[in-house]
Amino acid sequence: MYPETRSCTVWKLLFPAEGQPLWQWWIFRITDLGIWKACFMSLRLALLVFVTTLLTLVTSPMDLTDALDRLFSFLKVLRIPVHEIAMMMTIALRFIPTLLEETDKIIKAQISRGAPLDRGNIFRRMRGFVSVLIPLFVSAFRRADELAQAMEARCYRGGEGRTRLKEMRLSSEDLWATALALLFCAGTLAFNWMPYRWL
Amino acid sequence: MLNALLIPTEGEVLVDGLDTRDSRNTWAIRQRVGMVFQNPDNQIVGTQVEEDVAFGLENLGIPRQEMRRRVEENLTRVGMLAYRQHPPHLLSGGQKQRVAIAGVLAMQPQSIVLDEATSLLDPKGRLEVRKILVQLHHEGVTLILITHLMEEALLADKLVILNEGRIVLSGSPQEVFGQSEMLRHCHLEAPTVVRLAQALRDQSVALPNRILQVEELVDELCVLKRSI
Amino acid sequence: MRIEAKHLTYIYGPGLPWEKRALSDVSFSIESGEFIGLIGETGSGKSTLVQILNGLLRPTEGTILLDGSDISNRKVDLHRIRAQVGLVFQFPEQQLFAETVADDVAFGPKNLGVPKEEIGKRVDEALLKVGLRPQSLRDRSPFTLSGGEKRLVSIAGVLAMRPKVLILDEVTAGLDPKGKKEILARIQLLHRVEKATIILVSHDMDEIALLSQRILILKEGKLILEGSPVEIFTRAQDVRSAGLDLPTLPRILSDLRCRGFQLPTAIFEVGEAARWIRKELFRAAD
Ligand SMILES: Nc1ncnc2c1ncn2[C@@H]1O[C@H](COP(=O)(O)OP(=O)(O)OP(=O)(O)O)[C@@H](O)[C@H]1O
Ligand SMILES: [Mg+2]
Numbered sequence: 001m002y003p004e005t006r007s008c009t010v011w012k013l014l015f016p017a018e019g020q021p022l023w024q025w026w027i028f029r030i031t032d033l034g035i036w037k038a039c040f041m042s043l044r045l046a047l048l049v050f051v052t053t054l055l056t057l058v059t060s061p062m063d064l065t066d067a068l069d070r071l072f073s074f075l076k077v078l079r080i081p082v083h084e085i086a087m088m089m090t091i092a093l094r095f096i097p098t099l100l101e102e103t104d105k106i107i108k109a110q111i112s113r114g115a116p117l118d119r120g121n122i123f124r125r126m127r128g129f130v131s132v133l134i135p136l137f138v139s140a141f142r143r144a145d146e147l148a149q150a151m152e153a154r155c156y157r158g159g160e161g162r163t164r165l166k167e168m169r170l171s172s173e174d175l176w177a178t179a180l181a182l183l184f185c186a187g188t189l190a191f192n193w194m195p196y197r198w199l
Numbered sequence: 200m201l202n203a204l205l206i207p208t209e210g211e212v213l214v215d216g217l218d219t220r221d222s223r224n225t226w227a228i229r230q231r232v233g234m235v236f237q238n239p240d241n242q243i244v245g246t247q248v249e250e251d252v253a254f255g256l257e258n259l260g261i262p263r264q265e266m267r268r269r270v271e272e273n274l275t276r277v278g279m280l281a282y283r284q285h286p287p288h289l290l291s292g293g294q295k296q297r298v299a300i301a302g303v304l305a306m307q308p309q310s311i312v313l314d315e316a317t318s319l320l321d322p323k324g325r326l327e328v329r330k331i332l333v334q335l336h337h338e339g340v341t342l343i344l345i346t347h348l349m350e351e352a353l354l355a356d357k358l359v360i361l362n363e364g365r366i367v368l369s370g371s372p373q374e375v376f377g378q379s380e381m382l383r384h385c386h387l388e389a390p391t392v393v394r395l396a397q398a399l400r401d402q403s404v405a406l407p408n409r410i411l412q413v414e415e416l417v418d419e420l421c422v423l424k425r426s427i
Numbered sequence: 428m429r430i431e432a433k434h435l436t437y438i439y440g441p442g443l444p445w446e447k448r449a450l451s452d453v454s455f456s457i458e459s460g461e462f463i464g465l466i467g468e469t470g471s472g473k474s475t476l477v478q479i480l481n482g483l484l485r486p487t488e489g490t491i492l493l494d495g496s497d498i499s500n501r502k503v504d505l506h507r508i509r510a511q512v513g514l515v516f517q518f519p520e521q522q523l524f525a526e527t528v529a530d531d532v533a534f535g536p537k538n539l540g541v542p543k544e545e546i547g548k549r550v551d552e553a554l555l556k557v558g559l560r561p562q563s564l565r566d567r568s569p570f571t572l573s574g575g576e577k578r579l580v581s582i583a584g585v586l587a588m589r590p591k592v593l594i595l596d597e598v599t600a601g602l603d604p605k606g607k608k609e610i611l612a613r614i615q616l617l618h619r620v621e622k623a624t625i626i627l628v629s630h631d632m633d634e635i636a637l638l639s640q641r642i643l644i645l646k647e648g649k650l651i652l653e654g655s656p657v658e659i660f661t662r663a664q665d666v667r668s669a670g671l672d673l674p675t676l677p678r679i680l681s682d683l684r685c686r687g688f689q690l691p692t693a694i695f696e697v698g699e700a701a702r703w704i705r706k707e708l709f710r711a712a713d
Pocket of ligand 2: 473474475596
C-alpha cells in the first residue's frame with residue numbers, strides 16, 4: 001500500500017474522535033469505532049488509488065481530453081472556450097515527460113556547480129531552487145513560443161472547422177458501463193446513509 | 200516570412216502569386232509552404248505519432264477517411280509507419296524530425312522550408328533526415344534548406360548565402376564554394392571535399408571544377424591515376 | 428590531476444523492470460594535462476561516464492581515483508570533487524538563471540564558500556579565459572546575449588570554480604561554424620596555456636581528430652578502443668563497427684585506398700592530404 005494511505009490510516013487509528021476505548025496509553029487510545037473507521041478509511045483510499053490507476057491504464061490521456069472536449073461542448077454556448085481548454089490539456093500531457101527530463105538535467109547541472117539543493121539550511125536551499133526554477137521557466141516559455149509558431153505554421157486557428165482523426169461513437173458497451181457506474185454510485189450513496197450499527 | 204508568420208516591413212513576398220501582406224491569403228499560403236523547425240521537441244503537438252501527423256489535416260478540416268489515408272501514406276514515406284501509435288517522447292531526435300516532416304507533407308504543400316532541422320541531431324539522425332530529403336527532392340518536392348552545415352548545403356541545386364541580412368552569394372554549389380574569399384568573409388568555409396580538390400588544383404593536379412561529393416573526387420583521381 | 432578509473436559499472440534503476448546497464452567494466456587512466464576525446468554512438472554511455480567522474484553519479488561497481496584518492500568511497504565529500512572536476516553539460520546555456528552575467532558566473536564559487544572579495548576576481552578571470560570582456564559584459568543580463576556568447580558565459584561559470592579537469596559534453600552542438608571555431612580555439616588555449624586536463628565528448632569526428640591527444644571509444648557501455656587519433660583512425664574498420672564515422676579527410680583517403688591508392692588514412696589537414704595524394708599520383712607515373 002502507498003505510504004500516504006498507511007500514515008493516514010494510522011492517524012485515524014490512534015486518535016479516534018469517539019467510540020468505546022479498548023486500549024489506552026498516554027494520549028493514544030484505541031476504540032472499536034476507531035478501528036472500524038481506520039479500516040474504512042484505508043479501504044476508501046485504496047479504492048481511490050485503484051480506480052484512478054485503472055482509468056489511466058485503460059484510457060489514453062488523449063482520449064480523455066477528446067472526451068472532455070466532446071462532453072462539455074455544450075458549454076460553448078456560454079462562451080466557455082472548451083476546445084482551447086482541451087487543447088491545453090493535450091499539450092500539457094504531451095510535454096510532461098519532456099519537462100520532467102529537462103528538470104532532471106537542470107538539477108544535475110546546478111548540483112555540479114555546487115548548488116545547495118541537497119544540503120544546508122532552508123535559505124541556502126531556496127537559493128538553490130531558484131537556480132532550477134528560473135531556467136525551467138525560461139525554457140518552458142521558449143518551448144511554448146516555438147510550439148505556437150509550429151502550430152500556426154500548420155494552419156492551426158482554434159477549434160472552428162476542425163475535423164478529428166479519432167472517431168468517438170457511443171456503443172452498447174459504453175451504455176452498459178455507464179449504467180453500471182451509475183448503479184455503483186447509487187449504492188455508495190445508500191450505504192453512506194446507513195448507520196454503522198446496521199452492518 | 201515565406202509562410203506569413205512574419206510580414207515584411209518593406210517589400211513583398213509572393214507565394215504562388217499570393218501576397219503574404221494580405222491576411223486573407225494567410226491560410227492558403229501556410230498550406231502551400233510547410234515548415235519544419237529546429238527543435239524536434241517543440242513542434243510535435245500530438246501525444247501519439249499519428250495524431251501529430253494528423254494535426255495539420257484536422258486544422259484544414261479534411262474528412263476522416265482522407266485523413267487516415269494521408270497519415271498512413273506520409274508515415275510510410277518517411278519510414279515511420281511502424282511507430283504510428285508511439286508517444287513522441289520515446290523516439291530519437293531523427294525519428295521525431297521525420298514525424299514532423301510527415302506532418303508537413305500530409306498537408307500536401309508545394310514547398311517545404313527546413314529551418315536548421317538537423318542541427319540538434321546526432322550524426323545518425325542527421326543522415327536519416329538527409330536521406331528523406333534527397334528522396335523527397337527526387338519526388339519533385341521543392342525544399343528550402345536553412346543550414347549551418349556545408350556538407351548539407353551540397354545537397355542543394357541552388358545556394359543562397361546571407362550575411363548581415365543581405366544576399367552576398369547565390370548560385371550553384373560549384374559557383375558558390377569557388378568563392379573562398381567571400382565565404383571566409385562570412386565566417387564560412389567550403390566543405391572539406393571542395394577544399395581538398397582546390398588544394399590539389401593549386402598543386403597543379405588537373406581536376407575539374409565541378410567536384411562536390413566524395414565519390415566524384417575519388418572517381419576523378421582514379422581516372423587521373425590511370426592516365427598518368 | 429591524474430584520473431584512474433577501475434572496472435566502472437553503472438546501472439540505471441537496478442532491480443527495476445527498466446533496469447539499464449549504461450556502463451560495464453570500464454577501466455582507463457588519464458594523466459594530468461592530457462586532452463582526451465571521448466566518443467561513441469548515441470546511448471553508448473558517454474554522459475553517464477562523465478557524470479560519474481564529476482561525482483554526480485556513484486558507480487554501481489568499481490572505483491575512481493583522483494590523484495590517488497578514492498572518490499567512490501561513501502565518506503568522500505562530493506562537493507569538493509565537483510569543484511575539482513568541472514563538468515560543462517550539453518546546451519549549458521539552458522542553466523543560466525541570474526540577473527547579470529557576473530552573478531551567474533559567481534554562482535559556482537559562491538556555493539563553494541569562496542570569500543566575497545575573491546569572487547569578483549574569479550569572475551573576471553573566468554570571463555577572460557573564455558575570451559569575453561568582463562567590463563562590457565559583467566552587468567548585462569545573460570538572456571540578452573547571442574547563442575555563442577551564452578555558451579561561453581556558462582563555460583566561464585564552471586571555470587570560475589577553478590577545476591583542475593574540465594569535461595565538456597558536446598560543447599559545440601547546435602552552434603554556427605563561427606561560434607564552433609571560437610569555442611574550440613578557447614578550449615585549446617585552456618589546454619595549452621593553463622595546462623588544464625580536458626575531456627571532450629563529441630559526435631563531431633573532425634573536431635575530435637584535430638584537438639585530442641588520445642581518444643577513448645565507448646560502445647554499448649564498454650570501452651572498446653583507446654589510442655592517439657592516428658592510431659584510432661588508421662583502424663577504420665574498428666571505428667565503423669563502433670557505429671561511428673571517420674573524420675572527413677580519413678574517409679576520403681580510405682575510399683581512395685580501397686581503389687588502389689597507397690595512402691595513410693589518419694591525416695586531418697587538407698594541405699597535408701593534398702601533398703600525399705599528389706605524391707601518390709606521380710609515384711605511379713615514375
Ligand atoms: N536517467 C536515466 N534513467 C535510465 N536510463 C538512462 C538514464 N540516462 C541514460 N540512460 C540510458 O543509459 C544509456 C547511456 O546513456 P548516456 O546518456 O550515457 O549515453 P550517451 O553516450 O551520452 O548518448 P548521447 O550521445 O545521446 O548523449 C542509454 O541507453 C540511456 O538510455
Ligand atoms: Mg550524452
